[in-house]
Amino acid sequence: MTRFLRPGKRQVKHMRPRELRTKIFLDGGNPFETWDIISRLGFLDGQTTNPTLISKNPDAAERLRRGERFSGDEVMAFYRHVVKEISGLIPEGSVSIEVYADRSTPAESMLAQARDMFGWIPNGHIKFPVNREGLKAAARAVKERMRVNMTLCFSQEQAAAVYAATAGARRGTVYVSPFVGRLDDRGVNGMDLIGNILTMYGAGDGHVQVLTASVRKLEHLLEAIRLGSDIVTAPYEVLKAWADGGMAMPGPDFRYPVENLAPIPYREIDIRRPWETYDIRHELTDKGMERFSADWNGLITKRAA
Numbered sequence: 001m002t003r004f005l006r007p008g009k010r011q012v013k014h015m016r017p018r019e020l021r022t023k024i025f026l027d028g029g030n031p032f033e034t035w036d037i038i039s040r041l042g043f044l045d046g047q048t049t050n051p052t053l054i055s056k057n058p059d060a061a062e063r064l065r066r067g068e069r070f071s072g073d074e075v076m077a078f079y080r081h082v083v084k085e086i087s088g089l090i091p092e093g094s095v096s097i098e099v100y101a102d103r104s105t106p107a108e109s110m111l112a113q114a115r116d117m118f119g120w121i122p123n124g125h126i127k128f129p130v131n132r133e134g135l136k137a138a139a140r141a142v143k144e145r146m147r148v149n150m151t152l153c154f155s156q157e158q159a160a161a162v163y164a165a166t167a168g169a170r171r172g173t174v175y176v177s178p179f180v181g182r183l184d185d186r187g188v189n190g191m192d193l194i195g196n197i198l199t200m201y202g203a204g205d206g207h208v209q210v211l212t213a214s215v216r217k218l219e220h221l222l223e224a225i226r227l228g229s230d231i232v233t234a235p236y237e238v239l240k241a242w243a244d245g246g247m248a249m250p251g252p253d254f255r256y257p258v259e260n261l262a263p264i265p266y267r268e269i270d271i272r273r274p275w276e277t278y279d280i281r282h283e284l285t286d287k288g289m290e291r292f293s294a295d296w297n298g299l300i301t302k303r304a305a
């Protein structure tokens with residue numbers, strides 16, 4: 001299992017910039033990175049994990065290199081162990097834990113996993129995909145007072161459905177995670193979606209917080225801060241680069257390099273309709289679930305998977 005030093009053994013050089021309103025999360029599945037980033041930044045507001053990131057944890061990767069795999073129970077125990085280590089490093093923060101979901105996973109199964117995972121640590125947010133079953137599960141989870149993070153969001157309409165499905169929840173208990181890098185990969189400006197959702201949510205009660213995800217470069221992080229995203233989660237290399245540059249904030253001269261990405265136009269959407277009435281289909285959500293479930297199943301012996 002993972003061994004790492006405790007924060008405090010390396011001298012903390014920085015502290016949170018005074019004007020920073022956006023919460024900074026690490027996107028990763030290796031507690032050593034959590035420790036390292038805390039020691040570089042002097043703070044960390046939370047962490048997001050997912051099945052792909054857990055499959056890249058060095059202990060998991062080493063096990064696969066030895067030609068060994070996990071049983072279904074072992075892989076859950078491993079995920080739980082990793083999450084507990086991370087949680088212990090940021091007890092005041094939030095740690096997102098993702099349910100297993102492929103195309104055929106029903107809401108009941110996601111909810112059963114969520115109930116178990118939510119008990120792993122005191123500061124968890126449970127990640128459900130923004131598909132029909134995931135939204136159904138989340139609507140029930142918030143009623144049971146679980147904190148949730150709705151992942152694989154690629155459209156304003158999906159974000160509207162998240163708002164509606166979790167109506168009545170307290171602020172801080174619901175996140176929506178739009179994946180900006182994967183939209184960029186398609187030739188559209190993922191950061192536009194962040195701005196559009198923030199504008200749309202401006203008409204609401206603030207119970208859903210926007211968590212910018214699938215961050216690939218420092219400019220994504222800076223633009224998320226400039227736009228006023230509630231939270232941004234970034235991989236180790238991006239947070240390290242930000243720390244190495246003295247945690248520079250986007251000043252009045254900062255211009256996000258749109259390059260040749262096509263704009264995503266804003267749409268007028270009423271966020272107070274029944275959540276089932278929104279068109280939440282998106283090919284990238286389906287593809288994202290396929291990839292997460294394949295990476296997870298890759299850790300498990302064929303018979304157990």
Ligand code: G3P
Nearest residue numbers: 027181182213214215233
């Ligand atoms: O925050 C979500 C992230 O882990 C996915 O990132 O780079 O695979 O699109 P990416």
